[in-house]
Amino acid sequence: MNIKFHIQDLNFYFNNNKVLKLINFEIPANIILGIIGPSGSGKTTFLRALNRMNDLESGSRIEGQILFDGEDIYSSDYDVVALRKRVGMVFAMPVPLPMSIYDNIVYGPRLSGVNDKKRLDVLVEKSLTAAYLWDEVKDRLKTSAMRLSGGQQQRLCLARVLAMEPEVILLDEPCSGLDPISTAKIEDALTELKKEYTIILVTNNTKQAARVSDYTAFFLMGDLIEVGNTGQIFTSPNKTETNDYITGRFG
Amino acid sequence: MRIHPRYTQGGAVAVLGGATILTLMILVFIIFFILEKGLPVINLNFLTSNPEDMGRAGGIFPTLIGTILLPLLAIIIATPLGIFTSVYLSEYTKETKVTKVIRFGTDCLAGIPSIIFGLFGYIFFVITLGFGWSIISGGLTLAVMILPTIIRTSEEAIKSVPKSYREVSFSLGATSWQTVKKVILPNALPGIVTGIMLSVGRSIGETAAVIFTAGSSLRIPSSVFDSTRTMAVHFYILAREGISAENAYGTAATLIIAVLIVNLSAYWLMNRFIAKRS
Ligand SMILES: Nc1ncnc2c1ncn2[C@@H]1O[C@H](COP(=O)(O)OP(=O)(O)O)[C@@H](O)[C@H]1O
Numbered sequence A: 001m002n003i004k005f006h007i008q009d010l011n012f013y014f015n016n017n018k019v020l021k022l023i024n025f026e027i028p029a030n031i032i033l034g035i036i037g038p039s040g041s042g043k044t045t046f047l048r049a050l051n052r053m054n055d056l057e058s059g060s061r062i063e064g065q066i067l068f069d070g071e072d073i074y075s076s077d078y079d080v081v082a083l084r085k086r087v088g089m090v091f092a093m094p095v096p097l098p099m100s101i102y103d104n105i106v107y108g109p110r111l112s113g114v115n116d117k118k119r120l121d122v123l124v125e126k127s128l129t130a131a132y133l134w135d136e137v138k139d140r141l142k143t144s145a146m147r148l149s150g151g152q153q154q155r156l157c158l159a160r161v162l163a164m165e166p167e168v169i170l171l172d173e174p175c176s177g178l179d180p181i182s183t184a185k186i187e188d189a190l191t192e193l194k195k196e197y198t199i200i201l202v203t204n205n206t207k208q209a210a211r212v213s214d215y216t217a218f219f220l221m222g223d224l225i226e227v228g229n230t231g232q233i234f235t236s237p238n239k240t241e242t243n244d245y246i247t248g249r250f251g
Numbered sequence B: 001m002r003i004h005p006r007y008t009q010g011g012a013v014a015v016l017g018g019a020t021i022l023t024l025m026i027l028v029f030i031i032f033f034i035l036e037k038g039l040p041v042i043n044l045n046f047l048t049s050n051p052e053d054m055g056r057a058g059g060i061f062p063t064l065i066g067t068i069l070l071p072l073l074a075i076i077i078a079t080p081l082g083i084f085t086s087v088y089l090s091e092y093t094k095e096t097k098v099t100k101v102i103r104f105g106t107d108c109l110a111g112i113p114s115i116i117f118g119l120f121g122y123i124f125f126v127i128t129l130g131f132g133w134s135i136i137s138g139g140l141t142l143a144v145m146i147l148p149t150i151i152r153t154s155e156e157a158i159k160s161v162p163k164s165y166r167e168v169s170f171s172l173g174a175t176s177w178q179t180v181k182k183v184i185l186p187n188a189l190p191g192i193v194t195g196i197m198l199s200v201g202r203s204i205g206e207t208a209a210v211i212f213t214a215g216s217s218l219r220i221p222s223s224v225f226d227s228t229r230t231m232a233v234h235f236y237i238l239a240r241e242g243i244s245a246e247n248a249y250g251t252a253a254t255l256i257i258a259v260l261i262v263n264l265s266a267y268w269l270m271n272r273f274i275a276k277r278s
């Protein structure tokens, strides 16, 4: 099986606070990896280490290696901008940029120098369709994205990432503020998308991980306690902490 | 003893409302006072003819030119410098001792009386660089004078752009510069324009720094190395030397109307820009 990310002896610090402790595992391509764990466990930090978004935070420091397609993304000559184009991200809070729906979607492609109107139009329709949003907005692409509902905004953010045609999509609790119908639409989209993309989904909702992910990783206080097939994790976890968490005994 | 909230609330309304009304009244009074005395003097001839006899008679045409050229030059120089500096400080550097010192320095500069800038401009641009009393010396001096204000207001405007916009832009594969160009500056624009307008107003109304550096020639300048006189300086000289109270008020009224026109058109432009974006 094709491996997308190798994480080797990863320690992560904010100032002197060790947030991730000696993480080792591999993330295969074309799967959905669910990441679960109580809040403060380092799930977000881990996710943002994969596209180097933590670089923007002051005091962040990394030890160990993250290999993406075999290349060390933290080596000094690695192109961060190119990395972020290949590893897209959807944040917990939907943040449409204050511009039209259309301009939001083509933001990434335009940065890469795609300016051909026809090509952009195709990208917009394709990405919005894949994010299950096209039918709701196709008649008002030129209106402000700020006027969409929260659930629509989050699907817009997903479409915006898809328009970059990345290889990996990181999602950080993308449904935490959404109603069940929007959540279902996003889950349907993700299941469809894993054919073409590698998807890493942090979720505060263990049921969601059980529903959509192929593999599940359980983080606790900066440790990767356990990672494995979703079926195995939820039916016969190897660690008592995992069992306690998924049965709702703590967290 | 505790005063019942109903009375403190009533007191607060009276004090806050009173302050507002007093401010408005002072403002309206000044404007009316000047316009009442100045407007009767203003006509097409006053605006388009040259002064005669030191300004005792005739119009103010050359000072209109000076009033347009000096602030224009100052803004053209200070705006890009100020915006680039504030972008650099807020987007390209982490908060360190050095940036704090720079910020403290600009704050101090913004509070220095304009006559000090005039003195500096005189020594540096007029004498050392040999530009003489000229439009270029005056424009450069005004540019130095308004630069701190433009830097600080732009920086505040840039800081008020939500951090999440930056994150989204970076996560979509933007470089810092692309983020600045496409997200930060468009969203900070209203604040930046406000700072520029304040600076335009300040340079239009400036006298001390201008007399020292651009002189007070009443001739129509033929190059940027000629001396010129602005309306503010003209007003000052007419009033101080007791040359003509009538023409002094006419000049002052023109000045006030000019500032109003500049501010209103900037406001209108900005609203159009915002309406177009959303
Ligand atoms: N920018 C930051 N600066 C300092 N500490 C941070 C920062 N972001 C997160 N942390 C700390 O790192 C730990 C892990 O946080 P996070 O990765 O957000 O966990 P999770 O997403 O699992 O809730 C927490 O203790 C949090 O306080």
Ligand SMILES: [Mg+2]
Pocket: A043, A044, A045, A172
């Ligand atoms: Mg989190």
